[in-house]
Amino acid sequence: MDDLQFGKRNKRGDWTPNEPVALAPLFRLPFSLRAFFAWLPHYFLPWNLLFAASAVAYWAWIIPPVETMRTLGWGWPLYLYAVNALATFLFYGAFELNLYVLKRQDRRFKYNGRFPAEQKNKAFWFERQNLDNILRTFLSGVTIWTACEVLVLWAFANGYAPWLAFADHPVWLACLALAVPVIHEFHFFCIHRLIHTPFLYRWVHSVHHNSVNPSPWSSLSMHPVEHLLYFGTVFYHLILPSNPVLALYQLHYASFGAIPGHVGFDKVEVGEDHAIDSHAYAHYLHHKYFEVNYGDALIPLDKWFGTWHDGSPEGEARMNDRYRRRKARLAAAAAEKARRTGTAANP
Numbered sequence: 001m002d003d004l005q006f007g008k009r010n011k012r013g014d015w016t017p018n019e020p021v022a023l024a025p026l027f028r029l030p031f032s033l034r035a036f037f038a039w040l041p042h043y044f045l046p047w048n049l050l051f052a053a054s055a056v057a058y059w060a061w062i063i064p065p066v067e068t069m070r071t072l073g074w075g076w077p078l079y080l081y082a083v084n085a086l087a088t089f090l091f092y093g094a095f096e097l098n099l100y101v102l103k104r105q106d107r108r109f110k111y112n113g114r115f116p117a118e119q120k121n122k123a124f125w126f127e128r129q130n131l132d133n134i135l136r137t138f139l140s141g142v143t144i145w146t147a148c149e150v151l152v153l154w155a156f157a158n159g160y161a162p163w164l165a166f167a168d169h170p171v172w173l174a175c176l177a178l179a180v181p182v183i184h185e186f187h188f189f190c191i192h193r194l195i196h197t198p199f200l201y202r203w204v205h206s207v208h209h210n211s212v213n214p215s216p217w218s219s220l221s222m223h224p225v226e227h228l229l230y231f232g233t234v235f236y237h238l239i240l241p242s243n244p245v246l247a248l249y250q251l252h253y254a255s256f257g258a259i260p261g262h263v264g265f266d267k268v269e270v271g272e273d274h275a276i277d278s279h280a281y282a283h284y285l286h287h288k289y290f291e292v293n294y295g296d297a298l299i300p301l302d303k304w305f306g307t308w309h310d311g312s313p314e315g316e317a318r319m320n321d322r323y324r325r326r327k328a329r330l331a332a333a334a335a336e337k338a339r340r341t342g343t344a345a346n347p
């Protein structure tokens with residue numbers, strides 16, 4: 001495919017889309033039914049449907065019988081870890097292999113013209129981004145994901161959480177299934193904003209941000225504390241009346257769903273003239289500029305809090321203006337502090 005029909009490439013080889021990132025029409029005012037129906041297929045296809053289907057497949061073929069899950073032990077949690085690790089290896093590995101190892105679509109639709117493995121960097125374990133990202137994914141990422149999964153399934157199996165059957169509550173559970181991405185967005189925005197506070201950023205979130213030029217394996221490359229907060233999104237299903245399948249969908253949305261946002265390409269080519277939108281640009285800009293786009297555009301939280309960057313020159317100008325104002329504020333506060341201490345020292 002000719003990516004220059006959809007965007008432009010600068011001298012460094014970085015590709016940017018022509019169209020700014022659009023906010024989902026779900027919470028946009030005034031509400032437009034036409035925009036909503038035009039957007040709806042993108043809400044389901046292909047990613048959300050894929051993660052919902054994987055949750056159903058897990059429930060049908062992977063998750064142990066309820067009697068087994070009533071007791072916590074090593075057997076079934078280790079088995080679930082093995083399945084999650086294998087699924088991650090295959091799913092993440094497929095993107096990595098095609099786009100970053102075999103480079104099947106070269107740099108077409110690639111935001112950053114360079115491939116991460118080309119440079120060594122002291123910020124990473126063994127100075128290798130990929131190795132660091134892979135180790136963090138399997139050591140703490142899949143482990144904490146599985147631990148949350150085990151805890152929630154165990155709670156459902158023992159009746160500690162309200163378990164509704166699809167046959168008895170189809171409308172409520174269908175609404176909750178539709179809300180899974182909205183819950184994720186809300187939860188992710190809140191924890192993401194929290195871990196961008198100076199102390200937590202330094203000790204926790206900087207690990208994820210070491211990947212300024214993210215690749216598929218960067219998706220779950222996080223500090224264990226961030227993994228816990230990130231996968232904690234599943235615990236909403238212990239409070240809301242829900243069903244274990246929806247809890248699994250919530251987890252898969254977080255685990256497998258982290259991939260599209262970090263794939264580094266705007267479109268993933270499928271065959272000669274078809275491509276799937278990754279919807280990754282907003283989060284790519286977050287990795288590039290750090291203090292924009294704490295969420296993804298499903299709920300316009302960034303717009304409401306003034307941190308939205310849609311990739312347009314106006315978005316860039318708004319961000320630079322915000323940085324300038326903050327710098328001026330900090331300089332004024334420092335000058336005021338210096339003046340006060342100066343006055344105290346020379347009364």
Ligand SMILES: [Zn+2]
Nearest residue numbers: 208262283287
């Ligand atoms: Zn990220």
Ligand SMILES: [Zn+2]
Nearest residue numbers: 192205209286
């Ligand atoms: Zn961040």
